[in-house]
Amino acid sequence: MSLPHAILTALLEKPSSGLELTRRFDRSIGYFWSATHQQIYRELGKLEAEGLIRALPAEQPVRGQKKSYEVLPAGRAELARWTAAAQDPKPHRDTLLLRLRAAAMVGTAGLEADLRRHLDLHRQQLAEYEKIEQRDFPPGKDSAQDRLQHLVLRAGIDLETFWTQWLEHALAEFAELPGRDAK
Amino acid sequence: MSLPHAILTALLEKPSSGLELTRRFDRSIGYFWSATHQQIYRELGKLEAEGLIRALPAEQPVRGQKKSYEVLPAGRAELARWTAAAQDPKPHRDTLLLRLRAAAMVGTAGLEADLRRHLDLHRQQLAEYEKIEQRDFPPGKDSAQDRLQHLVLRAGIDLETFWTQWLEHALAEFAELPGRDAK
DNA sequence: GTCCACATGTAACTGGTTACATGATTGG
DNA sequence: CCAATCATGTAACCAGTTACATGTGGAC
Numbered sequence: 001m002s003l004p005h006a007i008l009t010a011l012l013e014k015p016s017s018g019l020e021l022t023r024r025f026d027r028s029i030g031y032f033w034s035a036t037h038q039q040i041y042r043e044l045g046k047l048e049a050e051g052l053i054r055a056l057p058a059e060q061p062v063r064g065q066k067k068s069y070e071v072l073p074a075g076r077a078e079l080a081r082w083t084a085a086a087q088d089p090k091p092h093r094d095t096l097l098l099r100l101r102a103a104a105m106v107g108t109a110g111l112e113a114d115l116r117r118h119l120d121l122h123r124q125q126l127a128e129y130e131k132i133e134q135r136d137f138p139p140g141k142d143s144a145q146d147r148l149q150h151l152v153l154r155a156g157i158d159l160e161t162f163w164t165q166w167l168e169h170a171l172a173e174f175a176e177l178p179g180r181d182a183k
Numbered sequence: 184m185s186l187p188h189a190i191l192t193a194l195l196e197k198p199s200s201g202l203e204l205t206r207r208f209d210r211s212i213g214y215f216w217s218a219t220h221q222q223i224y225r226e227l228g229k230l231e232a233e234g235l236i237r238a239l240p241a242e243q244p245v246r247g248q249k250k251s252y253e254v255l256p257a258g259r260a261e262l263a264r265w266t267a268a269a270q271d272p273k274p275h276r277d278t279l280l281l282r283l284r285a286a287a288m289v290g291t292a293g294l295e296a297d298l299r300r301h302l303d304l305h306r307q308q309l310a311e312y313e314k315i316e317q318r319d320f321p322p323g324k325d326s327a328q329d330r331l332q333h334l335v336l337r338a339g340i341d342l343e344t345f346w347t348q349w350l351e352h353a354l355a356e357f358a359e360l361p362g363r364d365a366k
Numbered sequence: 367g368t369c370c371a372c373a374t375g376t377a378a379c380t381g382g383t384t385a386c387a388t389g390a391t392t393g394g
Numbered sequence: 395c396c397a398a399t400c401a402t403g404t405a406a407c408c409a410g411t412t413a414c415a416t417g418t419g420g421a422c
Contacts, residue, residue, distance in 0.1 A: 002278050003381075005285060012288040019401055033281050034274030039382065041403060066390095066401065076289060083285045084293025087278055089301060091217030095185050095270055097335050098216050102188060102266045104331035105195040106259060110267025118272060144360050148287035151356055152280050155349050162345050166338050173334055177327050186409075202373055222410065224375055248418070249373065 003043050004052075006033040008071055008079040011053060015070040018044055031129075031156055044069060052078055100170070112174050119167040126160035129153060186226055189216040191235065191254055191262040198239060198253040201227055214312075214339055227252060235261055283353070295357050302350040309343035312336060 010021055010029050021044075022037040024030070035043075047053045052075030056068040071079075096118060103111050137150045193204055193212050204227075205220040207213070218226075230236045235258035239251040254262075279301060286294050320333045 001381090002276070002281055006281055009281070009285040009288055017401080018403090022401095029281075029284070030274070032275050032277045032284075034276065036383070037401090038384085038403080041401095045403095079285055080289040080292070083282045083289060084297075086297045086300065087282075089304060090276075090278065091213070092215050093185070093217065093273075094215045094338075095273065097338055098185055098189055098192070098212075099266045099270075100331055100335050101212070101215075102192040102262055104328045105192055106263040106266060108327075108331070109263070114267075114269045117269065121272060144291075145287045147356055147360065148283055148291070151353050152283050154352070155277075155280055158345055158349060162341055166341060169337070170334050173330055177330065184409090200373080201375090205373095219411070220373090221375080221412085224373095228375095 002033065003035055003039060004047055005079055005082050006035065007040065007043055007047065008052065008075050011069055011071045012076065012079070015056060015068055017066045017068045019066075020068075032152070047075065108174060108177065112171065115167055115171055115174070119164060119171070122160050122163040122167065126157065126164060129157045129160060133157065185216065186218055186222060187230055187235075188262055188265050189218065190223065190226055190230065191258050194236060194252055194254045195259065195262070198251055200249045200251045202249075203251075215335070230258065291357060291360065295354065298350055298354055298357070302347060302354065305343050305346040305350065309340065309347060312340045312343060316340065 006025075006029060007021065010016065010024055016024070018037065018041050021040050022035075025033070025035045025040065044053070048055065048069070051072060053069045053071050056070055096115075099111060099114075133150075133153055137146065137153070141150075189208075189212060190204065193199065193207055199207070201220065201224050204223050205218075208216070208218045208223065227236070231238065231252070234255060236252045236254050239253055279298075282294060282297075316333075316336055320329065320336070324333075
């Protein structure tokens with residue numbers, strides 16, 4: 001039950017239309033909560049029906065016509081409630097680790113190439129985050145909002161750093177494995 | 184499409200019944216691919232129907248009676264195929280980071296307590312992983328299988344280390360935030 | 367003989383993904 | 395006026411979650 005709250009957050013940051021939201025879910029917010037445009041439109045409909053957001057301009061119930069939304073007080077209240085409520089961490093699901101464990105049983109043939117590819121992807125993501133950090137968080141900016149958003153970005157940077165290091169370590173191990181395609 | 188492969192891996196490590204698998208998905212495998220017993224029974228049915236696994240002993244189609252499975256050659260082949268196939272990383276979804284970003288808009292009231300709770304949970308998990316590392320991977324054990332499994336555990340340890348550090352950092356930031364319940 | 371733990375399942379629901387449909391606007 | 399792009403949506407499907415159902419076997 002987090003997508004609606006992700007959308008509320010995005011709309012509080014800036015009132016937007018469905019497509020604008022979709023674009024922002026491809027960067028920024030999407031870095032830790034991804035969503036497709038289909039999900040977003042579906043959810044916008046629900047949120048509007050529940051009275052948490054409303055369409056901005058003079059009614060435009062026309063298909064193909066831009067429709068922007070803003071958060072209503074009830075929406076802000078719901079987001080505050082949800083943010084403060086205790087939540088248990090969701091169980092992990094990581095395919096790459098699973099594949100490594102599978103490789104311990106059926107052999108590592110073919111896996112190495114994909115590890116390299118992932119390493120590359122993580123390096124790119126890391127570079128992107130670091131660019132964002134330099135652009136959006138210069139030394140001066142440290143209001144409460146800035147600090148919190150910076151903290152989130154920091155998590156992204158540290159996570160990507162972890163993955164690149166771990167993948168480098170894994171590839172090094174692969175290199176000195178006895179039977180490269182061991183049963 | 185990873186649950187069946189998680190089960191195949193677990194069954195290759197050791198033929199098991201549904202409940203035994205469930206227990207192992209609460210530790211070990213479950214640390215990076217969790218599953219409930221309902222999922223597991225459903226999937227065991229499918230895998231058997233597809234001829235990737237088979238029930239072990241003299242047919243026991245009795246409810247409430249233990250039924251163990253083993254992997255068939257076709258199952259092993261499918262697992263090897265899947266392990267080697269290129270796969271794109273799945274989009275991230277992290278509620279805690281989302282809540283922090285929401286807090287930048289609606290205030291941090293109430294969030295701090297839950298961060299502390301999460302910090303505690305991650306510390307416990309880290310301690311558990313480290314215990315497992317000492318127990319299962321003493322200096323001598325370094326066959327190809329051991330190395331691969333150790334690599335997976337290493338990822339778990341490093342991830343929990345990252346989270347504990349990040350949460351400590353986040354809590355420190357909270358402590359010196361100007362308006363503790365800033366709008 | 368009753369209770370409880372072990373063991374296997376069914377059913378309904380929710381959230382995310384994939385594929386497709388449709389209208390509006392703009393540049394050539 | 396045609397293609398490309400912007401923009402909003404529908405529908406079918408799939409995986410994971412939650413709630414519940416049912417049977418066995420041993421302890422008391």
